[in-house]
Amino acid sequence: MEASEAKSKRAGGSRLCCICNKRRPVLKRPKTLQQICRECFYEVFEEEIHQVIVQNRLFKSGERVAIGASGGKDSTVLAYVLSELNRRHNYGLDLFLLSIDEGITGYRDDSLETVKRNEVQYGLPLQIVSYKDLYGWTMDDIVKMIGLKNNCTFCGVFRRQALDRGATLLKVDKLVTGHNADDIAETVLLNILRGDIARLSRCTSITTGEDGPIPRCKPFKYTYEKEIVMYAYFKKLDYFSTECIYSPNAYRGFAREFIKDLERLRPRAILDIIKSGEDFRIATTTKMPEQGTCERCGYISSQKWCKACVLLEGLNRGLPKMGIGRPRGSVNGDNKHTKAGSTAKSIESKQCGSLDF
Amino acid sequence: MACNSTGCESGCYDREKDNGSKIVEDAVVTQESVCVKCKCNEPMTFGDGGSEDGRFCAECFRNNVFGKFRLAVTSHAMITPSDNVLVAFSGGSSSRVALQFVHELQIKALKNYEASRDRSLAVFGVGVAFVDETAAFPALSTEMIDAIEWIRSTVSSLSPPAKGLHVVPIESVFGSDSLDPRDRLVKLLDSVPDDTGKEDLLLHLKMLCLQKVASENGYNRLVVGSCTSRIASHVLTATVKGRGYSLSADIQHVDARWKVPIVLPLRDCVRQEITRLCLLDGLKTVELACRSQSGINDLVSSFVALLQEENPSRECTIVRTAAKLTPFYFNKIPETDDSNVPMATQRRLKRFNLKYDGSMTTEAFCPICNGPQNISDSSELDYFEEGQESDALYAACCSSCRFQILPQDGSSREQFGSFLPDHMISQVKHQKVNSQAYLREKIKDCLLLDDEEVV
Numbered sequence: 001m002e003a004s005e006a007k008s009k010r011a012g013g014s015r016l017c018c019i020c021n022k023r024r025p026v027l028k029r030p031k032t033l034q035q036i037c038r039e040c041f042y043e044v045f046e047e048e049i050h051q052v053i054v055q056n057r058l059f060k061s062g063e064r065v066a067i068g069a070s071g072g073k074d075s076t077v078l079a080y081v082l083s084e085l086n087r088r089h090n091y092g093l094d095l096f097l098l099s100i101d102e103g104i105t106g107y108r109d110d111s112l113e114t115v116k117r118n119e120v121q122y123g124l125p126l127q128i129v130s131y132k133d134l135y136g137w138t139m140d141d142i143v144k145m146i147g148l149k150n151n152c153t154f155c156g157v158f159r160r161q162a163l164d165r166g167a168t169l170l171k172v173d174k175l176v177t178g179h180n181a182d183d184i185a186e187t188v189l190l191n192i193l194r195g196d197i198a199r200l201s202r203c204t205s206i207t208t209g210e211d212g213p214i215p216r217c218k219p220f221k222y223t224y225e226k227e228i229v230m231y232a233y234f235k236k237l238d239y240f241s242t243e244c245i246y247s248p249n250a251y252r253g254f255a256r257e258f259i260k261d262l263e264r265l266r267p268r269a270i271l272d273i274i275k276s277g278e279d280f281r282i283a284t285t286t287k288m289p290e291q292g293t294c295e296r297c298g299y300i301s302s303q304k305w306c307k308a309c310v311l312l313e314g315l316n317r318g319l320p321k322m323g324i325g326r327p328r329g330s331v332n333g334d335n336k337h338t339k340a341g342s343t344a345k346s347i348e349s350k351q352c353g354s355l356d357f
Numbered sequence: 358m359a360c361n362s363t364g365c366e367s368g369c370y371d372r373e374k375d376n377g378s379k380i381v382e383d384a385v386v387t388q389e390s391v392c393v394k395c396k397c398n399e400p401m402t403f404g405d406g407g408s409e410d411g412r413f414c415a416e417c418f419r420n421n422v423f424g425k426f427r428l429a430v431t432s433h434a435m436i437t438p439s440d441n442v443l444v445a446f447s448g449g450s451s452s453r454v455a456l457q458f459v460h461e462l463q464i465k466a467l468k469n470y471e472a473s474r475d476r477s478l479a480v481f482g483v484g485v486a487f488v489d490e491t492a493a494f495p496a497l498s499t500e501m502i503d504a505i506e507w508i509r510s511t512v513s514s515l516s517p518p519a520k521g522l523h524v525v526p527i528e529s530v531f532g533s534d535s536l537d538p539r540d541r542l543v544k545l546l547d548s549v550p551d552d553t554g555k556e557d558l559l560l561h562l563k564m565l566c567l568q569k570v571a572s573e574n575g576y577n578r579l580v581v582g583s584c585t586s587r588i589a590s591h592v593l594t595a596t597v598k599g600r601g602y603s604l605s606a607d608i609q610h611v612d613a614r615w616k617v618p619i620v621l622p623l624r625d626c627v628r629q630e631i632t633r634l635c636l637l638d639g640l641k642t643v644e645l646a647c648r649s650q651s652g653i654n655d656l657v658s659s660f661v662a663l664l665q666e667e668n669p670s671r672e673c674t675i676v677r678t679a680a681k682l683t684p685f686y687f688n689k690i691p692e693t694d695d696s697n698v699p700m701a702t703q704r705r706l707k708r709f710n711l712k713y714d715g716s717m718t719t720e721a722f723c724p725i726c727n728g729p730q731n732i733s734d735s736s737e738l739d740y741f742e743e744g745q746e747s748d749a750l751y752a753a754c755c756s757s758c759r760f761q762i763l764p765q766d767g768s769s770r771e772q773f774g775s776f777l778p779d780h781m782i783s784q785v786k787h788q789k790v791n792s793q794a795y796l797r798e799k800i801k802d803c804l805l806l807d808d809e810e811v812v
Contacts, residue, residue, distance in 0.1 A: 192596065193664065195674045197681040254667070258660045262597060265653055266553070268760070269597050275756075276601025279731055281683040 019044070027234075030226035031267060038234055045231055049219055050085050056206050058217045061092035064172040068163055069097040069118065069126070071111030073232050074178030076118060076239035078220065081231075082176065083122050097122075098166045098175070100159055101130035103138020104245065111240040121238065129166035131158055135312055143246060146320035151246050153324060154315075157307045161299055167214040175216040182225040184218070185270045186255040188277035193255070197282060198289065204277035211291070212300050224270060226263075392417050403636060407629045408669040415637055422634050425625045426458045433610045434690050435620040436462065436578060441482040443523075443576035443617070445567050446512075448487070448504055448643035450635045455582030455623055457640060459483055460515045467518055484521040485512050486570045488563050490645075492528045492539045493546060497645060504643050511641070523570050527559075530566045530778050545776035548769060553598075553652040554761030561726055564615075565780060571617040579619045586628035586661070588621075589672040592679040593657045598757045603728035605682035613687045614727055620690075627672060685720070685729055723755040724784035725762055725777075730755050750774050753785045 015035060017025045023037035029044070036044070053059065067082060069075040079097060086093050099115045102108050112128065119126040132138050135158060143151050167175050184204060191200040202208060207217040220228065232239055247253075262269045289302030296309040305313070307323060314322030391414075392398045398414030413421065430436050436459070444459055446452045466480045487508050491501050505524055512522045528538035535541060542562075549555045571579050583591075588608050595604040606612065612619040623631070635642060664671040720729040751759060751770065764770050774782065797804075 188596065189593075192592065192675060192678050193671065195678045197678055200678070254660075254664065258656075261656055262653065265651075265656060266551075269653070272599030272757070273596055275599045276596040276604070279599075279602035281602065281605050282681070283683050 027230060030224050030230070030263075031271075033267060041230070041234070045223075045227060046081060046085065049081055049223060050089060052206075052222055053085070053091075053219055056217075058176075058207065058219060059091055059093055059174065061090075062094075063092075063174055064094040064096065064170070065174045065176060066096045066098040066127075066167050066170050066172040067124070068175060068177040069099045069115050070178075071099070071114035071118070071240040072178075073228055073237075073239045073241065074180055074220065074225075076114070076237050077228050077232050078176065078178040079118055079122050079124060080235070080237055082219070083124065095124050096170050096172060097124045097126040098163065098170060098172075099126060099128045100162045100166065101128055101132070102155055102159065103131050103140055105140055107242060107245050108139075110242070114238060114240040117238055127166055127170050129162050129169070131162065134158075134162055134165060135308070137312070137315055139246070142315065145315060145318075148246065150324050152250050152252075154311055155246075157311060161306070161308045163216075164213050164299070172214070175214050177216060177218055178220055178228075179218040180220040180223050180225045180228055181270050181274060182256075182259060184221055184277070185259055185273040186252055188273050189255040189258070190252060200277065200280060201282040204274055221274070222271060224267075394421075401637070403633050405629075405633070407633075418630075419634065419637065422454075422626055422630050423458060423461070426455075426622050427462070429610055429622045429625060430462065430620075433620065435580075435611065435622055436481055438466070438478045438481055440578050441484070441576045442578045442580055443484045443486050443567070443571045443574070444580045445582070446485045446487050446508065447582075448508060448645060449582075450631050450640075450642045451582035451584045451587070451623055451628070453582075453640050453642050454626075454631050454634055455580055456485060456512075456515070457638070458622070459580060460520075463518055480518065482576075483518070484523060484574065484576055486523045486525065486567055488566050489524055489526045490559070490563070492526060492542045493559055494646075500645060504645060507641075507643055521574070523574065525566055525570050527562060527566055530562050530569060530780075532779060541776055545773070548764055548773045548776065549762055550764060551761040553654060554758075556652055556654055558725065558762050562778070564727075565778060568615055568617055576617060579615070579617045581619055581621055582623050583621050584623045584626050584628050584631055585676050586672050588624060588679075589675040590654075590657050590661050592675050593661065594654055597653060597657065598761065600728060600755070600757050602731040603723075603726075603755070604679060606685045606688060606729055608676070608679050609684050609688040611689050613689065613691055614685075614722065614729075618690060624676075629669075721753075722784065723758055724750065724753050724781045725758045726755065728755050728757075749785050750777075750782075 015025060017023050017037035017040050018034045019036050019040040023039065025035035025037055027038070027041060028035050029041065059065065065082075067075065067079050069079060079095075082093075083095055085091065086095060097115060097119055099112060101112060115126060115128075118124070130138075139151065139155055142154050146154070163175060187203045188200065191197075191203060206219075206221050207215055209215050231237075259270065259273075292301055292303075293299065294301040294304075294306035294309055296305050299306045299308070301307070303310075310323040314320060314324075390399065392400045393412050394417040395414060398416060400411045400413055401415045401418060402411040404410065436442055442459065444452070444456050446456055460483065463480060463483050466478070470476060470478060470480050485508075487505070489501060489505065491498050508524070509522060512520055526539075528542045531538045531541055546555055546558065549558055567579055570576075591607060592604065595601065595607065606614065608624075610621050610624055612621075634640070661672065661675075722729055748767070750773075751763060754763060764773050
């Protein structure tokens with residue numbers, strides 16, 4: 001297959017777009033390696049997302065939907081495409097932008113400027129929720145206290161709650177995030193590597209949290225990251241393109257590198273990983289966490305206290321390792337002393353980068 | 358793994374081991390001069406940079422590995438007195454250890470037999486099979502001759518009890534009445550467009566070959582030496598190829614999809630243990646360069662090696678996660694009312710078969726990889742009622758084989774189908790008939806017309 005693609009590449013100039021057969025091809029589609037023109041690319045890209053939305057019945061007419069907007073390429077393209085499709089196909093949705101300020105100087109403050117511009121460019125009302133207001137801590141403060149390991153755990157847990165709280169403030173019915181096919185494939189691999197069978201069964205669902213406060217969905221589930229970048233590039237969309245300054249140590253990096261190499265060999269492997277994740281035979285009787293509410297804040301939780309409260313408690317009491325790593329003895333709230341004593345020997349947990357959205 | 362958190366000396370979590378806590382280390386050194394298990398012998402050091410080096414003495418280490426083997430064999434009733442067992446031997450370390458352990462089990466059984474008064478329990482038979490892949494890798498021909506010589510002498514040294522050796526060329530999978538089987542094999546492999554697909558097809562052909570040897574020579578069990586490390590790689594390659602549904606079928610201790618059930622007694626041993634054991638016991642191995650250097654399988658192997666460097670217990674975690682997937686009804690030795698099977702074995706079979714899916718669902722199997730198929734995958738099966746064999750082949754195969762093994766256009770596919778071993782083609786026909794009949798059974802009482810012509 002690669003041989004024939006190489007041949008056609010050399011013949012380049014005389015060929016026409018595979019789809020319309022009219023215009024000159026300007027790009028090779030990452031997902032299928034087809035050589036197509038810009039207009040056809042926009043069309044297939046937008047149409048595929050529309051089909052995903054329709055076939056999975058993601059929205060109902062009249063719903064208020066918040067778009068998790070970080071200012072990065074995924075959420076910018078999501079906001080753009082969703083408002084375009086909303087208009088074109090009459091989804092009848094009321095769209096909003098919801099942004100979270102984690103308090104990371106030199107990263108989040110810059111990307112928030114991008115979101116504020118998006119608010120104007122796309123005409124979508126913006127709501128910003130900050131960690132400082134919600135929890136009393138910024139990520140910069142947290143990293144100063146706990147160092148550069150496990151900070152993704154804090155940020156991820158806090159962000160999940162922050163999005164739900166923001167969604168409540170906006171009074172929306174649904175939250176959409178820009179998680180793309182690469183993200184989901186990475187998550188499937190991570191969960192296999194870390195032995196998390198419960199998460200493995202949930203992570204490929206396109207809609208999650210239907211029995212929780214705010215259901216969330218991922219319209220980009222089958223969209224390649226490369227194609228999102230390509231779309232943003234050709235459409236000259238305004239987005240912020242720097243990686244979080246605290247991310248280099250995340251375990252997810254292993255999976256990401258592997259998937260990049262895999263994509264080079266076989267582009268469809270990304271979708272194959274997602275398909276495998278959907279097809280895994282996981283018994284429904286597998287021990288799933290029981291859902292309750294947090295005693296401290298009332299948020300949804302499977303333990304006595306929600307994870308955010310446990311982590312916050314640790315931060316406020318100067319016990320940075322509380323809530324990190326596997327629990328020893330009884331469940332979280334009770335074994336504060338053993339946790340403090342065992343910091344020296346505590347297993348360096350690889351929970352960083354688990355986006356359990 | 359024996360990695361308990363107190364006093365864990367392995368390199369897996371404790372990054373500070375090399376340069377920190379000197380005081381602690383001194384105390385530990387004096388403690389560690391005896392084997393942690395028997396506390397009397399001196400611990401063995403392999404000096405291979407692996408984990409848990411210098412903890413166990415040679416005897417305890419060996420007993421540990423053999424113990425895992427024996428536990429797997431007895432708890433899954435892999436080898437029972439009335440069985441005739443064929444050991445798939447590649448010359449590599451895992452299959453060498455598997456052969457050695459099976460041999461030791463057989464010696465023990467022979468000793469018991471000779472010592473017992475009533476000679477009630479027979480000794481199981483053991484054979485060895487080696488698949489010669491020269492037809493697929495012509496460059497290996499000289500290496501192969503030496504390798505086969507070495508295998509012959511190795512197997513004959515494992516006597517008594519004597520073991521039959523079957524060296525079969527891979528092209529024998531086409532049957533004895535195929536004209537120029539070598540050429541057919543080359544044509545078959547050349548028509549596969551994808552490198553990884555080619556590698557995988559060769560593996561499937563190898564298994565068919567082993568099955569053929571086993572059933573033609575009266576063996577009723579096929580022992581494959583796959584270790585935890587190999588299975589961990591398989592978990593990832595299967596995931597990456599979209600084979601998530603059939604994954605749980607491939608990684609269990611027993612795979613009875615086949616005519617001769619496959620058993621994996623070394624499934625719970627990691628490659629490091631096996632390599633160390635070969636070193637310890639002086640077991641020689643031969644590594645034939647039978648694999649190409651590109652493709653997904655190699656990418657995954659490098660990835661797993663990288664993960665292992667970062668955390669030596671990662672392989673085990675991967676296999677443990679995959680083990681939580683639901684197995685299939687054929688992932689156990691089938692219960693039998695055969696009077697030759699001792700009562701103890703029958704009882705054991707019943708006890709360990711409880712947790713599996715009780716329903717004998719009619720799974721469709723891919724004719725090429727023999728993977729069980731998800732119903733949604735095989736929904737296109739009935740579309741190709743009449744039509745050329747190639748279309749039927751396409752419809753019958755799983756999506757992974759369709760993509761990486763079958764040629765893309767109709768005519769090449771037809772030609773490809775003609776090169777496939779007859780066994781695989783007969784699977785296609787069998788499937789087509791089966792599913793239509795199956796559906797008809799379900800709706801029979803509502804059909805008004807008697808004939809097969811459905812609108």
